[in-house]
Amino acid sequence: MKLHADLSQRVVIPSEELPWIDSPMPGVQRRMLERDGEEVARATSIVRYGPNSHFSAHNHGGGEEFFVLEGTFSDEYGDYPAGTYIRNPVGSTHTPFSQNGTTILVKLWQMHPHDQQRVVINTNQAGWFPGLVDGLEVMPLHSFGSENVALVKWTPGTQFKHHSHLGGEEIFVLDGVFEDEFGVYPRGTWLRNPSGSRHTPFSQSGALIYVKTGHLPSTIEPTFPTAIVTQ
Known part of the structure; x- marks a missing residue:
């Protein structure tokens, strides 16, 4: 199965509008954002566990990274x-479940095999650091090679400088509304901007976003959207 598998393409998905698709395990459903492969695949998905649901024990041949959106x-x-925020490195195993139900943003088969650090961060308790512009706060979550993962908090009216993404950028809007010259992205929106893409992000009303940068191939020619012109 190939779904948004061309990493040179920009993708914007309002995930809350996608249907839930049953997984092989009862009580576990998915909203697929990108996928390259069948049941074992490079994939990014929103996964929902119903109360008292579980997934069978499995090995993470390509690693697993996820952020708990709701529940436990x-x-x-x-x-x-x-x-x-959790990272289970390549070769790790576990048997996941949820007693009361949970929803997670999960990425599979996207880790470097040498990145063997298991990461567990409760972002409700971790510290924020000043960003590069006023009104921006950053919570670093992980860094390996060129890859960086963080939460970024935008106070209302904050604008970042125009910049490019060597190694690409991936964003999931956790709260509020994130924006750039190409569009408006409310809560639940997933964006993938290819390596070499450029934009000038801002937020008029404030936003909290999950951001991953530097992890996409840099040897492909990116495609660019047309900027939206507002009157």
Whole structure:
């Protein structure tokens, strides 16, 4: 299966408008954002566990990264409430479940095999740092090679400088409304901007976003959208 598998293409998906698709395990459903492969695949998805649902024990041959959006996600190593960021490295195994239900943003088969650090961060308790412009705060979550992952908080009226993304950029809007010259992205929107893409992001009303940069191939020619002109 190939869904938005061409990493040279810009993708914008309002995830809350997508249908839920049943997974092979009862009580577990998915909204697919990108996928290159069948059941074992390079994939980014929103996954929903119903109350008292579980997934079978499995190995992460390409690693697993996820952010808990709602509820509490659990496995044999612990319980992870909404706002928790987790990285399970290549070769790790677990048996996930949820007693009361949970929804997560999850990325599979997208880790470097040498990135063996397991990461568990409750972002409700972690610290914020000043961003590069006034009104911007950053919470670093992980860094390996050229890849960086962080939460970024935008106060209303904040605008960032025009910049390009060597290695691409991926964004999931956790709260509020994120914007740039190409569009308006409310809560639940997933964006993938290819390597070499450029934009001038801002937020008129404020936003909280998950951001990953530097992880997409840089040897492909990116495609660019046409800027939206507002009167």
